[in-house]
Amino acid sequence: MSAIMQGAADRSAMPRHASAPMLGLVAAVLLAAMLAGLSMGSSPMPLERLLPALIGQGSATDMLILWTLRAPRVLLAGVAGASLGLAGLVLQRATRNALAAPSVLGVTDGAALGAVAFLFLFTDPANMLTVSIYWQPVATALGAAFFAMLVALLAGRGNVGPVSLILYGFALGALARAGVTLFIVAGPVYRASQAAIWLAGSVHEARWSDVAATGLVLSICLPAVVLMARRMDQLLLDDNSAMATGVAVRRSQFMLMGLSVVLTAGAVSFVGAIGFVGLVAPHAARLLLGLRALPLIAGSAMLGALAVIAADIVVRYGFAPLEVPTGAATALLGAPYFLFILFRARQNHA
């Protein structure tokens, strides 16, 4: 409790970044994107039909399209995007590495491995699950946690540079992907192509139960991340200085990694391995909002949501009637951005 109050005192002492207007702007853009996501589709719904349908007074068809197809899809994209954006921010602070993200460090691949392993192990010969599907997120989280732990173990020994850390993450991710491939080929996991689309990340066929489950994970983790905001600021310092400000460095890093794993698993369980959102959202947030953790938390979550909703609109609209995975669109956006950060960081070093 005292830590929180101290944090409040510190914050009032720090020069106030003009983050409130910027956050308001981001929120407005996010809202606009959500409305666009709701109104666009194979049968477009202009605002004058969308708004009545939203408050329950549209035509029966509009209500059906809106409430059973589009609303869960847009909300799932938003909630999963927000989770991934937050997971990325938290991971970047925990590892003090600007290039870190769940998909970059192999955590997302680990989560996917957990998910397919679950389907493989608990499917009987008649293609029926022998346990409730609600256990799948648990398996996903276990997979993510296992690979996060491996990365932490490998990188924890000796002093590993930021780029080496990423390469360790990539190597472990490759291992997890190989495992995923084996499970898909070996297992009775539906049809391989369906699994491939899910693995690439997709929000089509979103259901309300998915939204609720992902939303539950996010609503548990978000307050925890907010409570960690002050420590996230302190972790920007090097180990000794951070300890001098009274933060338990290793324990905070561990807790942040844990939060990142849970957030990633919550998203990956229901939308698959959508990549690069956890990398790009915190970066964009930092460009707009500065370094302080509290506005960054709000910004990363909103920008993550915005990224996935926008990517979903792009794949729905740009490639219709194909069902291009949402993850392909985020990778097209995220990969060049990663290269940009990589080489800007390098020039600053030189």
Next chain:
Amino acid sequence: MKALTAVLIAILVLLAAASLHLGVRFTPPAEVWRALTAGGGDQTALIVNTLRLPRAMIAMIVGAALAIAGVLMQTVTRNPLAEPGLLGVNAGAAFAAVLVVTLTGEEALAPLMAAACAGALLTAAVVYGVALTGGGRAAPLHLLLAGIVVAALLASLTQILLVSNERTMEELLFWLSGSFADRNPLFVLPAAGLVLAIGVGCLAAAPQLDILSADETTASALGLSVVRMRFAAIVGAALLSGFSVALAGPVPFVGLAAPHLVRRLGVRGHARLLPLAAIAGAALAMAADIVSRFIIYPSQAPVGAVMAMLGVPVLLMLLHRRAAGVGL
């Protein structure tokens, strides 16, 4: 060194023999021999001659090609972690091949190979170019990271192409994870000839490659046109990667593991490194192919997945040694 060569060749021959005998059903040596020498139309002869033999040959060709490509890339970039898979060159070749299949429905070897080679060349140019724009010479790990991300980008582009064509999707998905099985036996001879030609060319240039792996000033002082040599080596590596992708899909880590293995055995100098790495690569690919038949028996695993499981520990070890300051 002669002993080492003999041992590697012996291992390769043993693996090739095993590859002909092992499968969903074990074939006794006598029957394999009869099928190979007498041919015939019975089931065993068909399995051995039209399925297992081409498969073993393709594994050998692809393994050797990727190993040589790995050596060339490692020499050019002076980075022992460079290889066609990690630098995204395989992904570029695969993207181009899928593009051609999707647009034209063409599945003959020549257009597929041409497309894969073009894709590999372009990607190699892009990755190397991107890495160089970072200012000055490309730092080893940055080059690798650039390659990995370019590979991710190309993989998602490939995915977009894949969903656009349901008909070929399932088949291409398996091919994209790398596989030596069920390839057209007619591909074997031309591919072997091309790989052999480039391999011999590299061997002829072994002294220059040795100089290239020293630092730049030494190389130019010794009268070597560094830029031209480097360009030739990259082109050679990209072509080899293109051939192997057209044959078997992107198979990762052979180009990393085989040269590394041979170097650990104390082999230095390209005149020996190139042929021995090629043999080791062929053996490695064949071993991975045999494992892929049993790891999820009775299903066949994509060899790419098996190779990743063999190759990732090598990559981790190399990274670890680097972090521990052992150098590369």
